[in-house]
Structures are given as C-alpha cells and as structure tokens.
Amino acid sequence: MQFVVMSGRSSIHSGFVLAWLLVLWLVIVWSAAICCCSSSAARNISPSNDVNVRCMEREKHALLQFKQRLVDDSNALASWESKEDCCKWRGIACDNQTGHVNVIRLDFYHDSSDFNYTPLRGEISPSLLELPYLYYLDLGFNDFSGTIPKFIGSLSRLKVLELGSNSFSGSIPPQLGNLSNLHTLDLSWNFVFTSENIEWVSQLSSLRYLNMSFLNFCRAVNWPQSISQLLSLIELRLISCDLPDVDMASLSFTNSSTSLQVFHLSGNFLISSSIFYWIGNVSRNLVSIGLSYNRIKGTIPDVFTNMDSLLTLDLSSNQLEGGIPKSFRSLCRLENLYLYSNNFSDRLEQSIGNLSCAQDTLKSLYLRDNLWWGSFPDDLTRFVSLEELHIDNAIMSGSLPESFQQLSQLRTLSLGHNRLSGSFPDVTGLALLSSIDLSYNQLNGSLHDSLGQLSSLARIDLSRNSLNVVLTEAHFLNLSKLQYVDVSYNPAFSFHVSLSWNPPFQLYDLKMASCKVGPAFPKWTLTQRELSTLDLSNAGISDSIPDNFWDLACSLPLLNLSINQIHGKFPNLSSRNCSIPSIDLRSNRFSGAVPPFHTNVGAVWLSKNKFSGDLSSICSTQAPELLILDLSDNLLSGELPNCWVQFQGLVALNLANNSFSGKIPSSFGSLKSLYQLQLQRNNFSGELPSLENCTELAFVDLGFNNLSGKIQAWIGSSLKKLLVLQLRSNHFSGSIPTSICSLPFIRVLDLSQNNISGALPHCLNNLTAFSSVSQEVDYLSYPSDFVLQLIWKGAETEYGKNFRYLRSIDISSNNLTGVIPENITYMLGLRSLNLSRNSLTGVIPEKFGQLEVLEVLDLSRNHLSGSIPDSFRNLHSIAVLNLSINNLSGRIPSSTQLLTFTESSFAGNVGLCGPQLTTKCRGDRSSEDPKVTGSTESGESENDSDGFITPGFYVGIGIGFLIGFVGVCLALPPETSWRYVQQCLRQR
Structure with a gap:
C-alpha cells in the first residue's frame, strides 16, 4: 500500500472527513450498546449489574400490588420481597441507566425443570399503569382468568404483549388498538370470544408478529380487511379461529403488507379457493403458508408463479381437486409440501413433473389420502434431497423403479394402501432409511438382500401383501436399530432361524400374524425384553409355550397368540405379579382350569380352547379394570359363583357354549357398565335375575338354556339401549309385556321356542328402529370381536358388525293366540318376521305389501284364514316365504317374485289356488295339456253351461279365416296376385 501526503485545502478536507467518520463510528458503537442492553433485558431478563442504579420505589410498590392479586402455588416469585431491589427480582428487568422497570416476563413454564410446577393464576392488577416505561409484558403459559383488562391499552410504550396460553374469557378489549408501538401481539390459546369485528387490529400500525390462534372469530366477517391494513406484518397466525368464509376475489389488497413471510390460517371454516388470490396479491416474500384443515374446494389456482422464497406449503385436509398446478414449477426453494387428505385425482407422474424446480431442495412430500393414479413416477427418484415421502392410501400401481435407490437422503418411505406389485425394491443406496411402510399392497415377490444392510432401519411394515419370502438370520444381520416389525398377513412369509438365534435388535412391536412361524414356538422372541406388542396369531404354532416366556409376557400390554394349536x-399369572392388560389366546388347545388374573387385566379372550372345571377361580381375581371376559366354547361346567360385584368395569361377558348349570348369579345385576352379555347354549335354569340396573346393556343372548318364568317388564322399561334380545329355546311363559314396545333401538327380538301365550302386543309399531329403512344407531359400538348367531332364512348364521343392517322379529314356536295386529304393517324397516307355529287366527293384514324391504316372512302352522292380500305383489325383496298349513283360500297374488316360490310355501291351505300349486284357480288354463279342450280347473263344470264353445266352433273359425284370406289375395292385380299370395303364405 502507498501513502500519499497531501497539502493545502485537500488535506483540510480529508481531516474533516476523518473526523466525521470517527463521530459516526462512536454513534454506531453507542447505539449498538443500547440495543444490546435492551435485547438482553427483553430476552435474558437479567437484573441490572449497576450497583448504583436501583429500581424506583413507586414501581417496586406497583409490582408488589400486582403480586398481591396472584396465586403463586409454586412460589415462583419468592424473590419479590420489599427489601430487595426489584430489578433483581425473577422475571423483572430494568433500564441500566434510569432504573425504570421495562420488562416483565412471567412465562416460567419453559424455564422450569420442576415437573410439578404450577402456573401463576389470578387477575392482572391495574398497578401496572405505574410502570410508564414498560415495553415488554409476557404473562404467557399461566392460568390468568377473567377478561383481558382494558387498561393494558394504556401501556403506550408496549412493544411486546404476550398473553397466550391462559384462561382469559369474554371479549378482546378494542382498547388494545391504542398500542401503536406494539410489534408483537400473542393472545392465542385462550377462551376469548370476540365481537363481530376485529377492526381494532388495523390500528396497530407497527405490528410485525400477530398470533390469535384458537380464539373464536366466527362472526368477524371483516377479518381480511382488518388484517390487510397491517403494512409491517411479517408473521400472521390465526389457526383454529372459526374464521368465516369470505369471497376474497372482490376485495382489494393494494395496501397489504409486502413483508409478510408466515401466513398460517389452518383449522378454520374457509371454503372458497379465493383465499389463494389474497395470498398471491399480499406478498412475494412468503416463506411459510399454512391452510390445512379447512374445507377449501376446487382446484389450486396458478397464483404461486412469483413465490420464489416459499419454503413450506401446507394445504392438507381440505377438499381440493385436480392435481399439482403448473405454477408450482416456480417454487425452486420449496422444502416441505403437505397436500395429504384432499380429493386430488391426477396422474401422479404429471403432478410430480410440476415440482421439477424443487428437485434439489424438497425434503418432505406428503401426498397421502388422495386418488393419485398411475405408476410410481420415475422422475421422483431425482429429488436428491428428499427425506420424507408419504403417498400411502392412493391407487398407485405397478412396481417400484430400479432408480429408487438414488434417493440417498430418504429417511421415511410410506407407500402403504396402494396397488403396487412386484418384489421388494433394491435399497442399496438408502443408507439413512429408518422407516418403511409398504403395507396393504400387492407385492408378490421376494425381499431384496439389500434390506439387511439398512443399519438405520427402525420400523418396517410389509403387512397385507403376498410376499413369498423365507427370512433368515442374514436378513437381520445389520439391523441393530430395528424396533417395529409388522409382516402380518403374508401367508407365504416364513421364518427359518436357528433355535439359538440371538437377534442384534430389541423390538418394541412384533407382529407376525398369518405367517409361517411354526410349528415350533419362536424362542428367539424370549430375547426381546422391550416388547410392548406381540402378535403371533394364526402363525402355525403347534408347540407348548416355554415357561420363561411368561416372564417376558408380563411386561406386554398386548399378547396375541390366538388361532394356533398351542x-x-x-x-397363574397373578402369582407371578404379572399384569398383561390384554390377553388373546382364542382358538388354541389350552387345557386345565381357568386361573385367576392379575388386578390390572383389562381384556381376556380364552374362547375355543379346552379349559375345564368350574369358574370358582374368578372370585380370586380382584380386577376392577376388567372390561372384556370371553370364555365361550370351552368345557367349563358347574354353577357360576356369585362374586361378580367386584367387576364393576366389565363391559362384555361371553360364557356361551359351555356346560354351566344352576341359576344365573344375582350379582350380574350390579354390573352397571355391562354392554354385552352372552350366556347362550348352557344349562342355566330358574328365573332370570333382575338386570334393571344394567342400563348400558345392548346385546343380550340367553338362548338355548332352561330358563323359566315370565318375561319381566323391566326389560323394556330399564334396558333402553338394547339392540339384540335373544331368549329363544328356553321355557319362558306368560304373555309378552307391553313394555317391550318401549325399546327404541332394538333390532333383533327373538323370543322363539318358549311357552309364551296370549296375544301379540298391539304396540309393536312403537319399536322405532323398525319404523324406517335408513334409521341408524348413533352410539352403536363394539367392545370386543362381537359375533351374533341368528336364525336367518332358516339357517343359523354368524353376524359380526354387519348385523346393523338386520331388523328381525322371531316369536315362533310359542302358544300365541289372537290376530296379527294391523299396525305391524307400519314397521317399514322390518326385514324378517317369523310368527310360525303358534295359534294365531284371523286374516293376514291387507297392508303387508308396505313392507317392501321384507326378506323373510314365515306365518306357517297357524290358523290364519281369508285370502293372501293383493299387496303381497309389492314384496319385491322377499326371499323366504312360508304360509303353509293355515286355512287360507283364494288365488295367490300374481307377481314375478311370488312365482319363484314352490308349493311348499303354500301347502296345507285347502282353499288356496295358483300356479305354484297343483290346484288351479277357476278360469285358468292347464299348463300341462297343450290341447285346448273344454275341461276346466277343479271347482268348475266340465263344459260351459251354454254349450257354444265346441271343437266344431274352432274348426269353423279356421275355415272362415282361410277363405277370407284367399279372397283378399285374388282381388289384387293379376301380375302381383299370385306372387303376393305366396309371400303372404310364407309370412303367415
């Protein structure tokens, strides 16, 4: 560097310049020092270090008054003592020069390491007005209640106001609009309900950060205009505010902020896609846009062309259609795109092509729960920065491309619930991959050996495919981080590992249902000490369980070994202090007595085994949390103990298909939470104990026992939630109580094969679940794998959750008398009615044809008389019909549906006639004799009484027709007559 010595006016001028530069440098240093002090006070909230500056006494007194209205259960404000300098109090900062309090920060929730910390509560004292230099007030993450004080609008120097995550209620005071210096306002997560407008917000001309999420602005129709006047706004968060939908296309946003970077309006009621036009006109500096969980409809308009700063776009959980628009080709810095749970239905390859500019930047791509179709886009493998890929629950087909391994940064791959086929892809280059979900596809090949090299893999779900794989120890050699494995429902999936194999991983979840695991029990599972779920159901195991397995199982919340031959x-797990909340050992060959269970057990399924003996052990089980107990289809016998009062939480009890005898315990009546009770196919006797306190009962099946006595009235008056009542094949007697008609939700009523007498109740039409075809039950739910056995169309059929479509009444094989009530024809939702094998009299109600969804009708073996109503022609859904062995007469109504039934449906009715029977109706022609004779059906005279219709009559008609026909032909012109005659004869 060369130095030049200048003289004269030039040197003087240079001296002035240097002097001014020195002054400017001092000003900058001084300003920076002030800024640093202010920043330190606002952020670190550290007390003043200047021993000569103390807080003002008046301001200290104001803070103590403020403290008096607070409830400080955690003693967080212990340092707030009158003898101490308030600038050194916790959460207080002062100006280092003047000693004025300028910062109050009482958000201790994030600072506290004490998990028992209790937030401050109480009211905000107006004594804060005595702090004229306060510019930072943070009371967030506490439990302040009441309304937001109006006086806060008088703290004119405030720049930061944080009142979020409290319990404020009422309206937001419009006085907050007076805080013209405010640049940060957070009122989120309160119980505030605003008025019809938020115009006060538009007065905050300096505002940069606004967060009013989780408030209620459902009536603030002017919210777009108010927000658009905040010209300095950088971040806007109005999440879950019930914002009303407004047509943005007609609004002007010329004065809107051009500095807006964060725009989050997720979780509102926005419907119109015009919101995109506001976004397009507001700012080109947007970095993050969140409009998820609205109801925005239509396609995404091309408004993103100039948003080259956008990093995150979240439009998930709306009703958007079409595909990814072409304007997305300008989003060259995009890192996160969330479009899941919409109605997109584009060819995936085409939509992915519109993201080509983000090939080097895109990290997260969520497209799941849409109708993307076509094959997996080969172009997608060029997104070299991609870390998360979610396209599950779409309709992609084909196989994964070989170029898939180019996604070297991929950590999460989720392509479940599609139609992908072929083999598991080569994942050699995906060293960072930690989660794979290819479940519910059509993969039918093998697993590539590269899977065993994914040292970062923690989760893999290949369930519900058709993979043909033999897994060996080599497949798991380097998978030391593996925690979750689900390969269920791959019938050709098998495991070949040595009995002494010690895997390199510790699993949390292991699901191998419907795979070839057996016949030996997989002893390597005993090494998995961290398991929380183990599902080996239907795994071909025909071994016994090692005794030390139960030590492992004791830590499981869910154990499923069902459908094997174990x-x-x-x-007795209770003796091991073993608490497995959910035990499923159904359909095995376990034998011996049922042991007592641990106190914490919640669900036990032991059905379809060979357990024997009585159930006295149940009294040794103190399990108030037991919800489900299924011991059906075993060899259990004896009388049930009367100790069920200790199972107050029991929701489902199934003891069906055993050999229990004696009376049903009276303590059942104390099970107030009971929802499902199945005791069918046992030898229970005596009267039914009172269950009128079991008001939650929905499913009751006591069929095929020896129960006796009357059907009690409390069934209808107390069990209002009943959906199924099956009392068939018992010895109940007496009449049907009219309270049965008070069951509003009943769908299956089966009282068949008893000794019930009297007449049918005339109130059956009050069963409102039968009143219409479409009526559903809102509270319908199932606490267990519910199976209902019904006699349907003459055969016993099992119904699961699809039983909700049934509406059936069966009171057959009893001693009912009287007539069929007319109002039964108003049960328009009835699908099955069986009143057979009774002593009913009278006629079939004329309006039976109104039951248009009726599929099964059996009125056989009664004493019904009269004719079959003509309205039977309207029974278009009828599939099973039996009217046999009654006293019916007359013609069977004619309809296509009724003609499908055979003689057995109508036999035993002497006066009945029709084409289904050998007895023809008067005036019908015989379908057996092709000749036309003078004979008629039985009941008529052999010949017509007047004798006019004779064989000669028909011969005369034929001769007359021939003569007339030839005469017409001869009357034609000569050149055409003979040819025409020939043509006519050929046509004839």
Whole structure:
C-alpha cells in the first residue's frame, strides 16, 4: 500500500472527513450498546449489574400490588420481597441507566425443570399503569382468568404483549388498538370470544408478529380487511379461529403488507379457493403458508408463479381437486409440501413433473389420502434431497423403479394402501432409511438382500401383501436399530432361524400374524425384553409355550397368540405379579382350569380352547379394570359363583357354549357398565335375575338354556339401549309385556321356542328402529370381536358388525293366540318376521305389501284364514316365504317374485289356488295339456253351461279365416296376385 501526503485545502478536507467518520463510528458503537442492553433485558431478563442504579420505589410498590392479586402455588416469585431491589427480582428487568422497570416476563413454564410446577393464576392488577416505561409484558403459559383488562391499552410504550396460553374469557378489549408501538401481539390459546369485528387490529400500525390462534372469530366477517391494513406484518397466525368464509376475489389488497413471510390460517371454516388470490396479491416474500384443515374446494389456482422464497406449503385436509398446478414449477426453494387428505385425482407422474424446480431442495412430500393414479413416477427418484415421502392410501400401481435407490437422503418411505406389485425394491443406496411402510399392497415377490444392510432401519411394515419370502438370520444381520416389525398377513412369509438365534435388535412391536412361524414356538422372541406388542396369531404354532416366556409376557400390554394349536396349561399369572392388560389366546388347545388374573387385566379372550372345571377361580381375581371376559366354547361346567360385584368395569361377558348349570348369579345385576352379555347354549335354569340396573346393556343372548318364568317388564322399561334380545329355546311363559314396545333401538327380538301365550302386543309399531329403512344407531359400538348367531332364512348364521343392517322379529314356536295386529304393517324397516307355529287366527293384514324391504316372512302352522292380500305383489325383496298349513283360500297374488316360490310355501291351505300349486284357480288354463279342450280347473263344470264353445266352433273359425284370406289375395292385380299370395303364405 502507498501513502500519499497531501497539502493545502485537500488535506483540510480529508481531516474533516476523518473526523466525521470517527463521530459516526462512536454513534454506531453507542447505539449498538443500547440495543444490546435492551435485547438482553427483553430476552435474558437479567437484573441490572449497576450497583448504583436501583429500581424506583413507586414501581417496586406497583409490582408488589400486582403480586398481591396472584396465586403463586409454586412460589415462583419468592424473590419479590420489599427489601430487595426489584430489578433483581425473577422475571423483572430494568433500564441500566434510569432504573425504570421495562420488562416483565412471567412465562416460567419453559424455564422450569420442576415437573410439578404450577402456573401463576389470578387477575392482572391495574398497578401496572405505574410502570410508564414498560415495553415488554409476557404473562404467557399461566392460568390468568377473567377478561383481558382494558387498561393494558394504556401501556403506550408496549412493544411486546404476550398473553397466550391462559384462561382469559369474554371479549378482546378494542382498547388494545391504542398500542401503536406494539410489534408483537400473542393472545392465542385462550377462551376469548370476540365481537363481530376485529377492526381494532388495523390500528396497530407497527405490528410485525400477530398470533390469535384458537380464539373464536366466527362472526368477524371483516377479518381480511382488518388484517390487510397491517403494512409491517411479517408473521400472521390465526389457526383454529372459526374464521368465516369470505369471497376474497372482490376485495382489494393494494395496501397489504409486502413483508409478510408466515401466513398460517389452518383449522378454520374457509371454503372458497379465493383465499389463494389474497395470498398471491399480499406478498412475494412468503416463506411459510399454512391452510390445512379447512374445507377449501376446487382446484389450486396458478397464483404461486412469483413465490420464489416459499419454503413450506401446507394445504392438507381440505377438499381440493385436480392435481399439482403448473405454477408450482416456480417454487425452486420449496422444502416441505403437505397436500395429504384432499380429493386430488391426477396422474401422479404429471403432478410430480410440476415440482421439477424443487428437485434439489424438497425434503418432505406428503401426498397421502388422495386418488393419485398411475405408476410410481420415475422422475421422483431425482429429488436428491428428499427425506420424507408419504403417498400411502392412493391407487398407485405397478412396481417400484430400479432408480429408487438414488434417493440417498430418504429417511421415511410410506407407500402403504396402494396397488403396487412386484418384489421388494433394491435399497442399496438408502443408507439413512429408518422407516418403511409398504403395507396393504400387492407385492408378490421376494425381499431384496439389500434390506439387511439398512443399519438405520427402525420400523418396517410389509403387512397385507403376498410376499413369498423365507427370512433368515442374514436378513437381520445389520439391523441393530430395528424396533417395529409388522409382516402380518403374508401367508407365504416364513421364518427359518436357528433355535439359538440371538437377534442384534430389541423390538418394541412384533407382529407376525398369518405367517409361517411354526410349528415350533419362536424362542428367539424370549430375547426381546422391550416388547410392548406381540402378535403371533394364526402363525402355525403347534408347540407348548416355554415357561420363561411368561416372564417376558408380563411386561406386554398386548399378547396375541390366538388361532394356533398351542397346548399346555395357562399359568397363574397373578402369582407371578404379572399384569398383561390384554390377553388373546382364542382358538388354541389350552387345557386345565381357568386361573385367576392379575388386578390390572383389562381384556381376556380364552374362547375355543379346552379349559375345564368350574369358574370358582374368578372370585380370586380382584380386577376392577376388567372390561372384556370371553370364555365361550370351552368345557367349563358347574354353577357360576356369585362374586361378580367386584367387576364393576366389565363391559362384555361371553360364557356361551359351555356346560354351566344352576341359576344365573344375582350379582350380574350390579354390573352397571355391562354392554354385552352372552350366556347362550348352557344349562342355566330358574328365573332370570333382575338386570334393571344394567342400563348400558345392548346385546343380550340367553338362548338355548332352561330358563323359566315370565318375561319381566323391566326389560323394556330399564334396558333402553338394547339392540339384540335373544331368549329363544328356553321355557319362558306368560304373555309378552307391553313394555317391550318401549325399546327404541332394538333390532333383533327373538323370543322363539318358549311357552309364551296370549296375544301379540298391539304396540309393536312403537319399536322405532323398525319404523324406517335408513334409521341408524348413533352410539352403536363394539367392545370386543362381537359375533351374533341368528336364525336367518332358516339357517343359523354368524353376524359380526354387519348385523346393523338386520331388523328381525322371531316369536315362533310359542302358544300365541289372537290376530296379527294391523299396525305391524307400519314397521317399514322390518326385514324378517317369523310368527310360525303358534295359534294365531284371523286374516293376514291387507297392508303387508308396505313392507317392501321384507326378506323373510314365515306365518306357517297357524290358523290364519281369508285370502293372501293383493299387496303381497309389492314384496319385491322377499326371499323366504312360508304360509303353509293355515286355512287360507283364494288365488295367490300374481307377481314375478311370488312365482319363484314352490308349493311348499303354500301347502296345507285347502282353499288356496295358483300356479305354484297343483290346484288351479277357476278360469285358468292347464299348463300341462297343450290341447285346448273344454275341461276346466277343479271347482268348475266340465263344459260351459251354454254349450257354444265346441271343437266344431274352432274348426269353423279356421275355415272362415282361410277363405277370407284367399279372397283378399285374388282381388289384387293379376301380375302381383299370385306372387303376393305366396309371400303372404310364407309370412303367415
């Protein structure tokens, strides 16, 4: 560097310049020092270090008054003592020069390491007005209640106001609009309900950060105009505010902020896609846009062309259609795109092409829960920065491309619930991959050996495919981080590992249902000490369970070994202090007595085994949290103990298909939470104990026992939630109580094969679930794998959750008398009615044809008389019809549906006639004799009484027709007559 010595006016001028530069440098240093002090006070909230500056006494007194209205259960304000300098109090900062309090920060929730910390509560004292230099007030994450004080609008120097995450209620005071210096306002997560407008917000001309999420602005129709006047706004968060939908296309946003970077309006009621036009006109500096969980309809308009700063776009959970628009080709810095849970239905390859500019930047792509179709886009493998890919629950087909391994940064791959086929892809280059979900596809090949090299893999779900794989120890050699494995429902999936194999991983969840795991029990599972879920159901295991397995199982919240051939005895887990909340051992060969269970057990399924003996052990189980107990289809016998009062939480009890005898315990009546009670196919006797306190009962099946006595009135008056009542094949007697008609939700009523007498109740039409075809039950739910056995169309059929479509009444094989009530024809939702094998009299109600969805009708073996109503022609859904062995007469109504039934449906009715029977109706022609004779059906005279219709009559008609026909032909011109005659004869 060369130095030049200048003289004269030039040197003087240079001296002035240097002097001014020195002054400017001092000003900058001084300003920076002030800024640093202010920043330190606002952010670190550290007390003043200047021993000569103390807080003002008046301001200290104001803070103590403020403290008096607070409830400080955690003693967080212990330092707030009158003898101490308030600038050194916790949460207080002062100006280092003047000692004025300028910062109050009482958000201790994030600072506290004490998990028992209790937030401050109480009211905000107006004594804060005595702090004229306060510019930072943070009371967030506390439990302040009441309304937001109006006086806060008088703290004119405030720049930061944080009142979020409290319990304020009422309206937002419009006085907050007076805080012209405010640049940060957070009122989120309160119980505030605003008025019809938020115009006060538009007065905050300096505002940069606004967060009013989770408030209620459902009536603030002017919210777009108010927000658009905040010219300095950088971040806007109005999440879940019930914002009303407004047509943005007609609004002017010329004065809107051009500095807006964050725009989050998720979780509102926005419907119109015009919101995109506001976004397009507001700012080109947007970095993050959140409009998820609205109801925005239509396609995404091309408004993103100039948003080259956009990093995150979230439009998930709306009703958007079409595909990814072409304007997305300008989003060259896009990192996160969330479009899941919409109605997109574009060809995926085409939509992915519109993201080509983000190939180097895109990290997260969520497209799941849409109708993307076509094959997996090969172009997608060029997104070299992609870390998360979610396109599950679409309709993609084909196989994954070989170029898939180019996604070297991929950590999460979720393509479940599609139609992908072929083999598991080569994942050699995906060293960072930690989660794979290819479940519910059509993969039918093998697993690529590269899977075993994914050292970062923690989760893999290949369930519900058709993979043909033999897994060996080599597949897991380097998978030391594996925690979750689900390969269920791959019938050709098998495991070949040595009995002494010690895997390199510790699993949390292991699901191998419907795979070839057996026949030996997989002893390597005993090494998995961290398991929380184990599902080996239907795994081909025909072994006994090692005794030390139960030590492992004791830590499981869910154990599923159902549908195998596992044998041996089920141990007494309560003696091991073993608490498995959910135990499913259905459909095995366990034998011996049912042991007592641990106190914490919640659900036990032991059905379809070979357990024997009585159930006295149940009294040793103190399990108030037991919800489900299924011991059906075993060899259990004896009388039930009367100790059920200790199972107050029981929701589902199934003891069906055993050999229990004696009376049903009276303590059942104390099970107030009971929802499902199945005791069918046992030898219970005596009267039914009172269950009128079991008001939650929805499913009751006591069929095929020896129960007796009357059907009690409390069934109809107390069990208002009943959906199914099956009392068939018992010895109940007496009449049907009219209270049965008070069951509003009943769908299956089966009282068949008893000794019930009297007349049918004339109030059956009050069963409102039968009143219409479409009526559903809002509260319908199932606490267990519910199976209902019904006699449907003459055969016993099992119904699961699809039983909700049934509406059936069966009171057959009893001693009912009287007539069929007319009002039964108003049960328009009835699908099955069986009143057979009774002593009913009278006629079939004329309006039976109104039951248009009726599929099964059996009125056989009664004493019904009269004719079959003509309205039977309207029974278009009828599939099973039996009117046999009654006293019906007359013609069977004619309809296509009724003609499908055979003689057996109508036999035994002497006066009945029709084409289904050998007895023809008067005036019908015989379908057997092709000749036309003078004979008629039985009941008529052999010949017509007047004798006019004779064989000669028909011969005369034929001769007359021939003569007339030839005469017409001869009358034609000569050149055409003979040819025409020939043509006519050929046509004839």
